[in-house]
Amino acid sequence: MTCREFIEFLDRYLGDELSPAERAQFDRHLGVCPDCTNYLATYQETVELEQKALAPDDAVPADVPEDLVRAIMSTIAQK
Amino acid sequence: MPRSARRFLVGVSFFVPLHPAEASTDEYPGIRGFSVRRAGDKSALVTEGLAADADAALIAEARTGCPRAFEQLVRRHAPRVHRQALWILRNEADAADVTQEALVKAHQKLDSFRGEAKFSTWLQRIVTNLALMKLRSQRRRPEASFEELLPTFHEDGHHTRSVSPFKECADLEEQVARRDVVCRAIAQLPANYQEILVLRCVQELDTQETADFLKISTNAAKLRLHRAHQALRTLLAAELGVDP
Ligand SMILES: [Zn+2]
Numbered sequence: 001m002t003c004r005e006f007i008e009f010l011d012r013y014l015g016d017e018l019s020p021a022e023r024a025q026f027d028r029h030l031g032v033c034p035d036c037t038n039y040l041a042t043y044q045e046t047v048e049l050e051q052k053a054l055a056p057d058d059a060v061p062a063d064v065p066e067d068l069v070r071a072i073m074s075t076i077a078q079k
Numbered sequence: 080m081p082r083s084a085r086r087f088l089v090g091v092s093f094f095v096p097l098h099p100a101e102a103s104t105d106e107y108p109g110i111r112g113f114s115v116r117r118a119g120d121k122s123a124l125v126t127e128g129l130a131a132d133a134d135a136a137l138i139a140e141a142r143t144g145c146p147r148a149f150e151q152l153v154r155r156h157a158p159r160v161h162r163q164a165l166w167i168l169r170n171e172a173d174a175a176d177v178t179q180e181a182l183v184k185a186h187q188k189l190d191s192f193r194g195e196a197k198f199s200t201w202l203q204r205i206v207t208n209l210a211l212m213k214l215r216s217q218r219r220r221p222e223a224s225f226e227e228l229l230p231t232f233h234e235d236g237h238h239t240r241s242v243s244p245f246k247e248c249a250d251l252e253e254q255v256a257r258r259d260v261v262c263r264a265i266a267q268l269p270a271n272y273q274e275i276l277v278l279r280c281v282q283e284l285d286t287q288e289t290a291d292f293l294k295i296s297t298n299a300a301k302l303r304l305h306r307a308h309q310a311l312r313t314l315l316a317a318e319l320g321v322d323p
Contacts, residue, residue, distance in 0.1 A: 002236025011305040038242040039230070039312075042320075045245055046312040053167070053261040054280035056203045061158040068161070068175055072153055072182045073146065079187070 001029045006036045010043060130155075134198045142189055149189075153182055156199060160206045167210040167262050177213055181206035200282055207281045211273060214266035225269050228310035245319040257319065264314040272307040279304065 006029050012018055013026045030037050134155070140148035160181050165174035184205055185192075192201055231239045248254050265276060278284045278292060290300035 002232070003238050004232040004236040007230050007232075007309070011301060011308070035238045035242040038244050039238075042242070042245050042316060043308060043312050046308055046315055049257070049261045049315065050265065050276055050308075050311065051280050053258055053265060054207060054277060055283075056159065056163050056200075056207075056281060057166075059162075061162045063154070064157040064161050064178070068178065069150070069153055069157065072157070072179050073150055075179065075183050076149065076186050077146065079183070 001025045003029075003033060003036055006033070007039060010040065014040075014044070131197060135194070138189065138192065138198065141186075149186055152198075156202050157182060159199060160202050163203055163206050164210050167207065168213060169259060173213055174210075177206060177209050181209050184209070196282055204277060204281050207277050208274075211262070211266045211277075214263055218263070218267065222267060225272070225310060228313040229306065230309060230313070243316070243320045245315065246321050260318045261311075261315065264311055264318075267314060268307060268310060272303065272310060275300070275303050276307055276311075 006013075006026065009018070009022075009026075013023065018026065030040065134152070137148045137152050137155075141152060157178060161174055161178040164177040164181070165171065168174050168177065181202065185202055188205075192198065196204075233239055248257055265273060268276070275289060275293070278289050284292060286297055286300055286304075289304070290297040293300060295303070
């Protein structure tokens, strides 16, 4: 297996969509390739960071200031 | 609270929950995502159901052109919309602008809201897209082409450049800075790659739902998502990678 193949199918590897034989090939490649090992780790970190950056949270914030509500309503009224 | 965290909280004071019992996460306002979430209890689900019914009634009324009904929707949802804008933009003035823009847009597009997602989720997607657009407009460096952000290989299939790990993230201040880097990097991605990340992370669609929404095959959705992750990894490596 080459690095190119490893990276191309990395999402399938992480999504557990490979056959046991294919999986074993990936694991063997990881055993001998520090670049792909680092790639795998940083790819997974990237996915986690995306989630942290974008996912809305469940905390209940306090009300927004009255003037913001008024600004929104007056913009709508003008349209 | 460490000074760094306090500095970050300037301008978000009105997001302190009114009653401690209302807070669903253990965290400082504005630095969520780095804290443990509590599992929702049954009463929270009941409340959520009632809230969805109330939204549906208000949306129906607002569609008939009733400004009072839309104002109620604004009062119910603007706090979370604003919180998401502030989370991404980290600037009070920009967050207020984008909150206003998002709710005005929601009003214009109210007829296209079909209720497959919760109204709050639909709003979060609108505000996230607008906040990322705002970040994109503030960027300083010229844009790299998307192809340049994908990994490259020699003819024999090996990486052309060695791959380094990301730096360890030492403290809260670094986590906050890192999140900022991530938001700005996402904002740099071409629109269709940004969109698929927003659908997955904000609207929490799975692969099949994402493919249906975008009207593409599941394989195309998987490939687009994989390429988005790869491109973002490259952008992050430039900022977070250890020196080779
Ligand atoms: Zn490799």
